Amino acid sequence: MRPRTKLHHAILALSNSLPEVTKHQRAYAFKHCLQHIGYRNKKGISCLDCGHTWAGPKVGNKITCPSCKTKLTIEDTLKRKFDQVRKYMSVLDVRIDYQVVRIFELSSYHKVGETPLQYFREVVQQFFQVDGNMHVVARNRGHMGNYDNFHGDLEIRGTDGWHGNKFDLWTDKTYPKFKVLPVFARNGYTYPVHEVSSYKILKGILRSAKSETLIKAGQIGLLEACVSNRENDIYRYWNSIKIAIRNNIIIQPENVITWLDYLALLQYFDKDLNSPRYLFPADLKSAHDQLVVKKQKVQKLREAERRRREAIEMQEAYESAKKAFFGLAFTNGTITIKVLESVPEFAEEGLKLHHCIFTNEYFKKEKSLILSARIDGKPVETIEVALDEMKIKQSRGLQNLPTPHHNDILKLVRKNLPVIRKVYRETKSVAA
Structure with missing residues (x-):
């Protein structure tokens, strides 16, 4: 939106004073935020980072590309394309008495035998002071219900209510050369903290x-x-x-x-x-x-009857909290992911996969949505989504181990996070 106050104009002036992203920052982002993959088939190995193809070893899952010297993880596959989109890196800077968190989005589109197409742009700037007041300069996020996409120019954005969360991202990496206000260095922020929301960390170590x-x-x-x-x-x-x-x-x-x-x-x-x-x-x-x-075993031998009585009450509470999500399901043709709709389903899931989804009463977690990934109607992994962050917290298969379908499950859930977010927002609107 257009700046309407002297403060807005001051924030935009600070935004315009920020330096251009450096080639070292771009290189760090693409090196550390992306996976580096090599595809191997009968003809040889193809580096998806530079497009070089060569006759390599027939076994082993790690190798260094002889052309670009990148350490690759090898996949035996006939696939020819690999896309990595919406990865994020944060850069911390200081302007006057404002702590600045700059968030950059990168995407990389790979094809066997070709140099990848890569894009890098700044999407969010967070300006905040030690009193907790935050101002956001960002591209608009979301269009037609899809909140994963940024579009438009860097402008002043609202930070109240939902919009405050909308522009606070959990980044894959934090650039290791950064500046923080003295108070943050005093409180321990002296080294980069990765795979977090920098704003939440900085705010947390103050409060x-x-x-x-x-x-x-x-x-x-x-x-x-x-x-x-x-x-x-x-x-x-x-x-x-x-x-x-x-x-x-x-x-x-x-x-x-x-x-x-x-x-x-x-x-x-x-x-x-x-x-x-x-x-x-x-x-x-x-x-x-x-x-x-x-x-x-304790629950089965000593507490079965008590659990049955409690299940009725717990089911009512669970339905009250999560009924809006019941019926939510999505599939890629092989894997179907659905919301667990009853406490007995939690018990069955925990029993079949030998994990603690029922024993540790995940159905009572107010800000978590629990989903079951199934193939041919049988559970293979259980997924916990943090509703307040719209982030996958964990996905566990038999005995808490990932299954061969783990990455496909995560991809399918991430693709449908906007659907979950829409239902969550509607429930918050009704509650308000």
């Missing part, structure tokens, strides 16, 4: 001592959980987290959700959450899965 502690301790996975929809778990298990910090044990980002679920299981069995013996098993997945099985 939450726990977020500040986590970033200073290098617990990036737990920090992401703290500023997203797992904040309650961080507070609930804070004493256990402090023990991890004191013992210099980093909970890796890919293990955070499993570890927090594992702590919930330990608490269920009245284990000592202050004991490193229980908190940090040598094989986290195995320890988690064993407790899931144990809890399932």
Whole structure:
């Protein structure tokens, strides 16, 4: 929209003073935000980064392209095209007393034997001060119900209500050379934090001592959980987290959700959450899965009748919270993804796939939507979508492992996030 106030004009002036993106920033984005793939068939290996084709080894899944020297992940396939779209990188800068988060969108279209077509543009600029006030200069996001696309010019945009979330993106990478206001450096933001919303992290380390502690301790996975929809778990298990910090044990980002679920299981069995013996098993997945099985047996042998009575009440609460999503389903012809519509479905899904979707009562998570990916009517993976962020939090198959269909499932869910977002917005409008 057109600037209407002196403040709007001042923000636009600051926006225009920002430097042009550098070739090093572009190169970093394409190197670190994209996958680097080589397709192998009977004729040889094709690098999708530069188009070079050569006769390479017939086995192995890692190789370096002899032409562009890029380290490639090899796929044995007859496919000839590979598209990577809507990847995001943030660049942090400072203008006067404003912290600036610049977000760039990149897309890359690959074809065997050809140089890829690649696009890079700035889509969002967030200007905010330490008091929390934020102003956005951005391209308009969304058209005809599709909120994944940006269009138009960089202009002042509204930041109230839904629009505030609309222009706050979780980026794949943060450019490692950045500037932050002194207060943020004091509170721990001295190194790049990837795969997060920079605005949420910066705001979090100002307002939450726990977020500040986590970033200073290098617990990036737990920090992401703290500023997203797992904040309650961080507070609930804070004493256990402090023990991890004191013992210099980093909970890796890919293990955070499993570890927090594992702590919930330990608490269920009245284990000592202050004991490193229980908190940090040598094989986290195995320890988690064993407790899931144990809890399932307890529920089956000792609590079956109570669960049946509770299921009636839980079903009513679940329907009340998620009924607007019932009937929502989409398919790519092979995989069908549907919303779980009853508490017994959660129990059945958890039993068949041997994970904790029912035992840890995911049907009670107000800001999560749980979907089931099925092939021929049989569940293969269970997906959790964070409704407030419109982000896939996890997708787990048998015993919490990804299946061969994992990437196709994620792609199908991401493609239909606008449909879920539309229903979510309608429910919020009715509630208001």
